[in-house]
Amino acid sequence: MSDPKALSVLIMVPTLNERENIAALLTELLALSIPALQIVVIDDQSSDGTAEAVERMIRLHPQALRLIRRQPPPGRGLAGREGFLDALKSTAQYWIEMDGDFSHQPRHVPQLLEAMKSCDVAVGSRFVQGGCDGRKAAARRWLTLAANFYARGLLNLPVADVNSGFRCFSRKALESLAPQSLKSRGPSILHESLFRAARAGLRIREVPIEFVDRRGGESKLNGLRLGAGFFWVLKMRYLP
Numbered sequence: 213m214s215d216p217k218a219l220s221v222l223i224m225v226p227t228l229n230e231r232e233n234i235a236a237l238l239t240e241l242l243a244l245s246i247p248a249l250q251i252v253v254i255d256d257q258s259s260d261g262t263a264e265a266v267e268r269m270i271r272l273h274p275q276a277l278r279l280i281r282r283q284p285p286p287g288r289g290l291a292g293r294e295g296f297l298d299a300l301k302s303t304a305q306y307w308i309e310m311d312g313d314f315s316h317q318p319r320h321v322p323q324l325l326e327a328m329k330s331c332d333v334a335v336g337s338r339f340v341q342g343g344c345d346g347r348k349a350a351a352r353r354w355l356t357l358a359a360n361f362y363a364r365g366l367l368n369l370p371v372a373d374v375n376s377g378f379r380c381f382s383r384k385a386l387e388s389l390a391p392q393s394l395k396s397r398g399p400s401i402l403h404e405s406l407f408r409a410a411r412a413g414l415r416i417r418e419v420p421i422e423f424v425d426r427r428g429g430e431s432k433l434n435g436l437r438l439g440a441g442f443f444w445v446l447k448m449r450y451l452p
């Protein structure tokens with residue numbers, strides 16, 4: 213491991229069965245040549261060999277890569293919370309979270325970092341000028357728009373793309389979010405953390421991104437997760 217004090221940018225990738233994507237994604241992120249870049253993959257006991265694929269990559273790049281193998285229960289929110297806490301333990305000045313399926317393209321990482329010159333939280337956004345949702349299935353695009361409308365309206369968030377999991381936080385932002393008390397088990401952690409960031413008065417900026425279909429593997433979104441997401445937003449609004 214390199215000297216942790218030298219860390220400045222830490223990228224967190226939550227994974228559940230992303231074996232088809234993860235090694236290529238890590239390779240592309242490392243190829244961005246961001247000085248002293250660190251990447252941590254937080255895996256929830258994937259059954260497809262994701263963690264083993266990450267371990268093979270760690271053997272090639274031991275200074276830059278880490279793997280956290282979570283214990284059950286699994287959850288995008290629980291993994292995200294662990295990522296926030298891991299970032300606070302590091303000395304990273306900037307913490308980025310992004311999906312492990314290439315929907316979030318590595319080429320946008322430098323743009324998020326550039327935006328951090330004038331904000332505390334940069335959100336990779338499909339719904340600002342220059343951004344787009346390039347997924348082929350119209351039903352998925354409409355679903356995202358509806359979920360976005362619902363969460364943004366109910367939580368009164370000053371952000372166009374509140375479902376985006378491609379975001380960068382400054383250290384100050386991480387500290388003011390108090391991540392140890394984040395409650396969401398699932399993807400609603402995206403709304404919960406944004407809600408806290410807005411309430412804390414942090415400067416939030418959106419950076420246009422092209423969001424694309426996952427490259428390989430399967431989506432983890434299902435009716436149950438969707439329903440839980442709607443419920444969590446209501447809970448946050450009325451029982452904060």
Ligand SMILES: Nc1nc2c(ncn2[C@@H]2O[C@H](COP(=O)(O)OP(=O)(O)OP(=O)(O)O)[C@@H](O)[C@H]2O)c(=O)[nH]1
Pocket residue numbers: 225226227228229230254255256286287288291310311312313315426430431432433
């Ligand atoms: N650690 C962890 N990661 C998860 C979990 N669920 C999803 N993820 C990861 O979170 C990211 C987003 O999940 P996706 O399945 O891509 O969800 P999505 O982007 O809403 O759906 P698609 O657009 O269909 O891919 C991916 O990197 C997943 O592997 C989980 O329970 N634990």
Ligand SMILES: [Mg+2]
Pocket residue numbers: 311313315426
């Ligand atoms: Mg995805």
